[in-house]
Structure formats: C-alpha cells, structure tokens
Amino acid sequence: MPPRRYATGQLALHTELGLNVPEPYQQSWVSTGTTRKIEQGVSSAQHTYPKSYRHGGTLLDHLRFALRYEPLDLRLLSAAFRTWGAEEIRLWVQQEPTGERSRRAWFLYEALTGQTLELPDTTSGAYVGALNERWEYVAARRNSPRHRVTDNLLGTAAFSVTVRRTDRLEQSWRSALDQRARQLLRQYDPALLARAITFLYTTETLSSFQIEREQPDKARERRFVQALRNARKFNPLDPAALRTLQQQIVEGQTPLEGWRTDQVFVGETVGQGQEQVHFVTPQPADLPALMDGWQAMTARLLSDPSVDPVLAAAAISFAFVFIHPFPDGNGRLHRYLIHQVLEKRDFTPPEGIFPISASMLRDRRGYDDALESFSRPLMEHLDFELDPRELTLTVRGKTAHLYRHFDATTLVEYLYGRIEDTIARDLSGELDWLSRFDQIFQVAYAQDLPDVQAKKLVRYLMEQRGRLSNNKRPQFADIAPEKLRLIEERARQVFAENDE
Template identity: 35%
Template sequence: MAKQQNHQFSGPVSVFQELRLPEQAQPVGYAALIDAYDLAVPLPLILCAIGRKHQIIEAQNWRLYTPRHAPAATLEGHLTFALKYEGVDLCVLKKLFETIDGAELAGLIQQKPNSAYLRRIWFLYEWLLGTQLELPNAKTGTYAHVVDPKLQWAVKGSTSTRHRVHNNLPGTPDFCPMVRRTSRLEQFVARQFDQEARAIVGRISQSILSRTAAFLLLKDSKSSYAIEGEAPPHDRIQRWGKAIGEAGRHPLDEEEFLRLQRLVIGKDTRFIQLGWRHEGGFVGEHELDTRLPLPEHISAKPEDLPTLIAGLIQFDQGVSDELDPVIAAAMLAFGFVYIHPFEDGNGRLHRYLIHHILSARGFNPPGMVFPISAAILDRIEDYRRVLESHSARILPLIEWRTTPSMNVDVTNDTADFYRYFDATPHAEFLFECVERTIEQDLPQEAEFLTRYDQFKSRIEAHTEMPASMIDLLFNFLRQNQGKFSNRARQKEFAALTDDEVVAFEEIYAEIFEG
C-alpha cells in the first residue's frame, strides 16, 4: 500500500518486471503507471522508456524515446505521455482509475480545463467506471478524439458534450479490444483484398466457380474440425459447412450463439452440457498422476458471461460496421475464444465468427467463403502464438483453485482481461490468412478444377468410362506420381489395355505436370 500512496516512479533500469530493456532506460507512460501503482494487469505488447540516445529505438518489445520526450514524473505526466505516444489501453486505465483517488484526478482537470488530454482522461474515467467525478460539464476547449486515429483504429462514434470529446472507441464498456495502427495493417487495408478476390472470381467461368465455392466451403469445415484434433463423420462436416455458408445472414444474439453451438456439437450431447458454462473452464491438460489442471488459458468466470456476451453482441450489431471487416472479425472472433463461454465448440464457433463478419460486410465474393480455417491449419503454430499473445500474459494474473471435478475456480476479478485486449497481432494474422486464401487457395482451386475438367474430357474422348471411374483413375494417378501402380493394374483397372494405360498416363502428365 505504501507504494500506491507515495506514487513513486522509478528511475532508469536495465530490467523491468523480469523483462530486459535494450539498454538502461527509464520506464514511462503505461509501464511507469503499472509499476508505481502496482497494477495487476497484462503488460502492453509495446512498452515505452526514455533512453540516453537522441533517436527513437525499437527493440525487444520496447520503444525507447529520447530525453526530450521525458514526461514529468507525475500521474498527469505519465497519463499524458501514454495517450500521446501509446494510445488507449483500457485495461491499464481501468485498474489505475480504480486505484487512484477520484478527487485527485478531478483536481487536475479543474486546474487545466482546456487540456484535451485531461478531458480525454476524464471521459475514460467515467466511461470505464460508470460513475461521474464531482465536476461540472466542460465549457471550453476544442473537441478532441478519445482515441487518436493516428495511433489506433477507431470509429466515427458520438460526441460527449460533458467532456467536449468525440467518443470514437471501437466498442462499449462491456467489450472493447483495441488495434494499433501498424504499418503492416495499413498496407493490408490498402490492398483492398475484397476487390482482388472479385477480380479473380470475375475471370473464372460460372460452372467452375460454383464448384470452387463448394470445394472451399467443405475444405474450411473439415479444417476447422482438424484444428481441434477431431475427425467427425462426413455428414457433420457437411452440416457445419452449410452453417458456414450461411454465415452473416443473421445478426448475433444469445439464441443465435446457442443455435450455432448445437450445430457444432451435433446430436450426441450425452457427455456435453449445451448452453453457457455454469462452471469455470480452461484450455490445457491434466497431470497424469494427480489429474490436477495444467491450464494454458483460463476462460472467463461464468458469472461474467452475461455482460461479456452482451458486449460481443453490441459490438456485432453496432461499431463493427465502422471498422475494416478483417480487423472487426479479428476483434470479435478472438474476443469470443478468450471468453470461451461454452463447455465445448468454442474453437469452431470462434472461426465461424470470422466468416460471420466477412460475409455480413460483403467482403467475400457472392456465394464464396474464404477457407480461413485451412489457412490457419497450415499455420497452426503461428495461430497458437497469436492466441498466446494475450492468454499467456493474463494467465499469471488469474488466481484460481482446483475444484473436486479437477476443473478451475477463479477467485479474483478477471472480466476486464477479456473485455479489453490488444488485438493487433490477431488482426495482422487474420489478414495474412485472408491474403493466402486470395493469392493461393481461390485461384489454385479454380485452376485445379479447370485442369480436372480437361483431364476428364480427354479420358472420355479416349475411352467410354463412367464419371466415378474417372475420379478413381485420377486419384490413383495423383497418389502415385502420375503412374498406375501394379495394384491398380491388377485390380480396379485390369480391363485397360497397355496402350490405354500409356495414353492415360501421358494425358495426366500433360495436364497436371506439364
């Protein structure tokens, strides 16, 4: 408690909360506030400090500013620095506001009523805590954006006359991830992938296009199960593929979430509780001998689910329309999977939500679904690292005990860890998956079907054969590097002459290997 009362900001250090700095430097902004007020929050992905050099250095998740950037070693100084250079970190700000004396903050605002930074802080205090400071409405000062759109993605939002600010936060107090404006995201958004996809589709014949769409849809459904380590019957894969194909047609509400979970789980629910969790949850393993939980991610507390789900629904039905579709999809989908509201089916529903946003916003070409799950499956380790970019940082902050059923029971307040997180890595990863589906999956699948049609026509022109036998013939050749195996010659295709075998192998080589 003494540390919080004295508000001591540390001097230059070489190690900050077990993290090494590139060189000795003085933590500032959010890092300084977290340290001085002993805030139990995940550290920002990019931390700031004042170095000794006269140029800004970025290394090892640190950004070292020059001595001339050094703020006053006060609450106001570090808050102002954070908003000016780091953007809005809602989780840190809320824990800070819960810790400081509101009267102290009100006094700072009264002293500088024209300060845009203090009016933004004032708004954020009341927005996050749902309580008003003992201050009259602002009468002077130019209207300022709560979120600096040069630092983070924001929306048009609404105006708060009390604080004389524009509330452009991309969410509500119940759910509001933030995404930083990185050069990589700027480049992705400028690419306009939706237009690239339409241009590719425009060059594909309608007959090939419809079959390409069906293949990609089935591929995505199968991949989504494979990510979870499951190999369900083909009818379940097809049923979930049909659901993905209809994504975006219905706005999200509680009934829609529950309907989707029933589709994911299927008919056999003997060992699974449908609906929202009534107990804790975690992702991980159990010790072999003791069966004690070994969590890699701990889900939101069941009593927090109503407001968290309401926040997801409000995000889907409100501000998501004002954000880039891929960024909005990343915020919604990864927010859902961190919350993990169901006992089972969370992973597939998380990836469904990506399709939901992209389809609802018309990002996909009509009738086409990007096989996002297939791209994720091919980059499964990158996917896990993205998930861990947040879950690994909140895990040490969650206090829990083991239940008699070898589950986890969270004993501290954790809801804000799921409401407010930095979704920048998630947005960048999702853009990479979209890029891959447009540059590889869509054109390659269409090219394959075009070549297959040529192969089929050439075989039919040479020898009368049913379509199912041509499919079998093709699969045998593909699996054996374009040659008939001895087994195929002796069994399924024993009726072929030697000349036909040679001709078919040449046709395959010409079309698929030429």
C-alpha cells in the same frame, strides 16, 4: 557512463500503482541521453526517448505522456483510474477545461469507471478523439458533448479491443485481399467454381472440427456446412441463435437457457494426477455482462464501414472464444464467426468462401501462439486452484476486468496472414486442381471410357503430374494402348501449360 533511463507513460502507471493487469505493449522510457530508440519485441516494444522528454514524474505527468505519445491500453487505464482515484483528474480538468488531453482523460475516466466527476459540461474546444488515430485504428466518431470528445473506441467502454497501427497491418490493408480473391474467381467458369466452393465448405467444416481433434458424423457435417452457407443471414446479436448453433455443433448436451454455469479451463494432462492449465475462462457470474459488452462491440463493428472487415472479424471472433460462453463448441463458433463477419461486411466474394480453418490447421503452432498472445499474460494475474483429481478449478477474486479490454493487434495480423494463405493455397489450389482435372477428363471421356474408370485414371494422373505409375498401370489393362497414351499425353500437356 551509459545513459540511465526512467519509466514513463503507461508502464510507469503500471509500476507505481502496482496494477494487477498485464503490462502495456509499448513500454516507454526517458533517458539521460540524446537519442530516440525503438527496440521491437514479440510481446512488447521498448521506446526510449531523449532527455528533452523529461517531466515532473508525477502520475499525472505519466498520464499526459501516454495520451500524447502512446497507443492506449484500456485495460491498464481502467485499473489505473480505479486505483488512483478521481481528484487529480478533476483538478486537471478544472485547470485546463479546454485542453485536448485533459478532456480525453476526463472522458476515459468517466467511461471506464462509470463514475461521473463533479465537473460542469465543457462548452468550448474542438472535438478530439478518445483514441489517437496516429497510433491506433478507430471506429466512426460518436460525439460526447459533455467532454467535447469523440468516442472512437472499436467497442464500448464496457467492452472493447484496441488495435495498434503497425507496418504489417498497413501493408495487409493495402494488399486488398478481397479484391484479389474476386479477381481469381472471375477467371473460372461458374459451374467449375460452384463445384470448388462445395468442396471448400466441406474442407472448412472438417478442418474446424479437426482443430478440436474431433471427427463429426455426416449429420453434423451437413449441418455445419449449411450454417456456413447461411452465415450472412446469421445474427450473432441474438443469444438464442448462438445457443441453437452451439447445439448443432456439439450435439448430445442439454440445451442451455443462458450461458455456461460452470468454471471451465483449457489444459492438458502432463503426468499422473498432474494437469497443466493453459487458459482460465471468465467466471460464470461475469458472463452476462461480458456477453452484453461483446454484443455491443459486435453490433458496432458489423455496422461501421470505416472499420476494416478483417479487424472486425478478428476482434469479434477472438473476443468470443476468450469469453468462452458455452461449456463446449466455443472454438468452432469462434471460427464460424470469422466467416460470418467477413460475409456480412462483404469481404468474402459473394460466390466464394475462405476456408480459414484449413490454414489454421496447417499452422497449429501459429494459431496457438495467436491465442496465447492473450492467455499467456492473462494467466499471470489470475489466482486459481485446480483439483487435479476432480478436474475442477476455483478462481479467487474479481477477474472480469481482465477480459473486457485487450490489445488485439497480434490477432488481426494473424488472421490477415491466414486469409492470404488460404487464398493462395486452398482457394487457388482447388480451382486449379479442378480445372486440370476437367481438361484431362474431357479427353478420357472422349475415348468412351466408363465414367468411374475415367475419373479413377485421371486422379492417378493428377497425382503424378500427368504420368501413370507402373504399379497403377495394370488396373487399366483393358484400355487400348493408343487411347491410354493419348490420355497420358494430354495430361502431361495440361500440367506443362498450367505451369508456364
């Protein structure tokens, strides 16, 4: 007879309290067997513990288990505390006033619910982190003397993502992509580097618009390029600065004095009178509090050197696009914020740029999957109605709690992958292309060819890896055969040398 198993930890809290929030990523079970097993999936990990982990099965037992063995799901715990009530937590702290897990539960209860339990401040016990660094990435400690707990959330109790420690993220962190990019840039002449970076700013701009299936006019393109060049100076904590940048991006819309006032959604037409809704944004009335929380988290992540810059960029930028504070332009602002954070945290080389949108554009399916890691489970817990004719959507009930806290692990992993890709393909590729172009152009220019004709010839040679195709050759019939042969030989030599 195979071993039976019973839900425990946060999964058990979710089930037994009937919580209307997504299930936790780590789903823990205690079996009647003797083996420990982990089954890793895309959207969850099943952790089966042997029978020696069995406990009394009360809600408090499940909470104790979660605090000891699981990365914490703040959205789930917030819902659990509000549903469960305060008395059992209060009695637990009274019985174990210096216990590490009882004090963490006490701190999290008061922080996530905003309710103060009728308990005196604790006066003894070593400080312990609210989140367990073994399972999750944390921010620098901020002591809560009442609980003798260090508030190490990545944001605040009002708004914070969580990021689980994974082998993939640990490997990405050790790969030191910022240092790899700096080393790459040091190999090239500053003048050539400046030309490449100019091109990459334009590439990033056009790619970001193309993701939204838009083609900006030259004026909007120039404004966005300039905004990217000034990203380090941009202040995302200033609502007026965000609104000004949004107006520069979308153009033609009435300037906002606050955040959007209409309920919006992301969807697609799938038939006559039929619309498929992919993502429902927070209700307009919830935006002021959500944006205040987002800005508090942003302030912490921008100023805390102990937090990985890529984690900070993913947390800030993806949380922004999920809040969706504007009627339009949120996606482009979200991708702009990636650059702003990486610049501000000195991850981007001072003379460089990571054209991440170009990598996202090449990987549209992966980008959509990353966004849906948040939106897909969220949609199962929203009650809404769409008028397909008017394309207006009504959301019923309170929903702000679904956007305040979420697991951003997949998003950080995704962003690390795009940075690695853009270093290898866009940054390295453009520098390599310009270097080869210059080497071949020097020979063409030395043959007294007109500048335009020389550039045209070199571009054709670059397309064919140093060879001029027969159908292009008639365009250069006025060049002496020996000069043309010399240029072609040098082009083939450049490709052979660089490919070694």
